Amino acid sequence: MCKIYMDNAATSRVSKAAMEVMIPCLEDIYGNPSSIHTFGQKANTVLENSRRGIAEIISAESSEIYFTSGGTESDNWAIRAGAYIGKQKGKCHIISSSFEHHAVLHTLNTLQEEGFEITLLDVHEDGIVKTEELLDAIREDTALVTIMYANNEIGTVQPIDEIGKICRENGVLFHTDAVQAVGHIPVNVKEDYIDMLSLSSHKFHGPKGVGVLYCKKGIALKTFIEGGAQERGKRGGTENVPAIAGMAAALKNAVANMQKNNEQITDMREKLIKSLLAIPRSRLNGNGKKRLPSIVNFCFEGIEGEALLLMLDINGICASSGSACTSGTLDPSHVLLALGLPHEIAHGSLRLSLSEYNTHEEVEYIIEILPKIVEKLRDMSPVWEKIVKGN
DSSP, X not given: OOOEEOBTTTOOOOOHHHHHHHHHHHHTOOSOTTOOSHHHHHHHHHHHHHHHHHHHHTTOOGGGEXXXXXXXXXXXXXXXXXXXXXHHTTOOEEEEETTOOHHHHHHHHHHHHTTOEEEEEOOTTTTOOOHHHHHHHOOTTEEEEEOOSBOTTTOBBOOHHHHHHHHHHTTOEEEEEOTTTTTTSOOOTTTTTOSEEEEEGGGXXXXXXXXXXXXXXXXXXXXXXXXXXXXGGTBOSOOOHHHHHHHHHHHHHHHHTHHHHHHXXXXXXXXXXXXXXXXXTEEEOSOSSSBOSSEEEEEETTSOHHHHHHHHHHTTEEOBSSOGGGTTOOSOOHHHHHTTOOHHHHTTEEEEXXXXXXXXXXXXXXXXXXXXXXXXXXXXOHHHHHHHHXX
16 A cells, blocks of 8 residues: 555645535535525535635636636636637637647547637647747637646646736637646736636645636636526536535645745655656656646656556555546657657656655655666566667
8 A cells, every 4th residue: 555645736635724614514504505594695605705715815806716626627618618709709719738638638629620720839848838939829810828837747837927918918818727736836817817717626635526717807708507596607506515615725725835835845856856867768857947846757768657656556655657637548648748758758757746745754765766666677678678778
């Protein structure tokens, strides 16, 4: 059984702050927030207080916050809304990047089948979109730009304020998948010129199955789920009050402790990077500086990522090779391929994603055990033998 959990980009443990507000909602404040009786209004108060709390943290208004089932739904909703708003004006061109989460890319594929034209910007070797290339790609018929705030596999952070400003100056809606960013780095929708933003609770120590779509006032957001008047008539269905309250509490706690936690996490991250770079034929993926404090992504030539993960698991370390949403496929990460890595190198990837619950002792253990695992796997690999011989 794993003793060291370093897969926080996939999901994170629920914080005590979140648990403490969720339990009363499950035990006592269990009314339907749409009901007019006392039990319902108590639940509604929790719901709206949570909405206001989340809005304040990202510098939004509470009327601009819509609760969803998580980042995937929020991405789908935002992109479809932006696309159809543009279509009404004769604009059917959408710009994104080549290494977005599949919640974005698959939605864009569907829209392409419906007649929309999609442009995917290169992210280059360092995993950063170049703003001049975005500017060149914007056309008169561009309806929407959707570019993630921080990448979920390699952790690179995009120049969101510059991207947002370009979109605002050109009259193009801008959506960002900020699932990996919110709660980990400061996010301000006004300063970053963001029109729509997606976030997910379980990435910052809140419960799973709940998230937020921020939509700037004045944007004609389309109804996503028919059925009731919840979420101002835009998303039918009884709100999950305990999870929403837990999400708001987790986010408040994460932001309050952000600076302290990030200093600790960054120190551990840098120690990992320095040590893993000492392994022959290892590669840090993504820009070394413009990255989240928490994510380290490496490739090791001559080995398979799946074998590496299994060996780490046997040694008590939980990690991943990339997005948990694509863990059922043997194909190399589309994120790493977007950086220009060949398939044979992209196959040997490892993502370690830390949180404030990790310790320096755990990092030291990984630094001790990981090189030995890499060496053992290479000793068994005919691919590594060819690499060493220069074939």
